[in-house]
Amino acid sequence: MVKIFIDPGHGGADPGAGGNGLFEKNVTLSIATRIRDILQNEYQNASVKMSRTGDQTVSLKERTDMANTWGADFYLSVHINSGGGTGYEDYIYIKISDNSRTAEIQRIVHSEVLKLNGLSDRGIKKADFHVVRESSMPAMLSENGFIDTASDAAKMKDTNWIENVARGHVNGLARAFSLQKSNNSTPAQAPSSTTASTTGRQKRTLYLPANADTWRIYPLNVEPVKVNALADRLHPSKFGGLHYEILGEPQPNVYIIQTDQFGKVQIYGGPETGAVVK
């Protein structure tokens, strides 16, 4: 297992930076929680621990002590920038060589995050921050946009952006540490069009009407689906309703669908929800 320690910056009595109605501590927790969930749901050889999972006050020393005691393989600290500017940058400890494994991981994660976050590139950097200095494993701190710049802050209010930033970090970690996708995320072959035509069966479609606000979605292979909801939901109202091909029905009224945003998920679509199966 690759042990990845995820550190949402600030928290509790320390809100971090603020601006445009946002506090850094909340944005970092949203991103970090999503990174954890994706790693746990979609990869089989990643073990994750977080420095905080709610709005708690945790000192910098407590954070690095936690990672060091656990014996993490990598320390990822998630922050939001401030001070007037725009874009994305990340940091490793200032005394670390460009030829180091840490610098290699930084370059990989940096490039993957920038593919998805829609922010300008402020570069790979080094600094003497506590968390990258006092952690005994390779460590990196990412600064995901400027909270006091309106255009960056607007992105932070969008759950799609949070998801993309988290996925960028995960894609980088997956590349840097050769993380393996779990079977959950590539379940048994969905019925192919060939199979459908030879059996004469029509593809079934799930329609989620626009008049419902949100649809809870669930990771694959959890039962019952009423618990274990992913933090995320589908929002049909934004799109005037959503159509998905049904890839499986593991329980009555529970459908496996492929979403752009969250990959393959389960969704509950009983008659009382307004979902329509065609």
Ligand SMILES: [Zn+2]
């Ligand atoms: Zn910060």
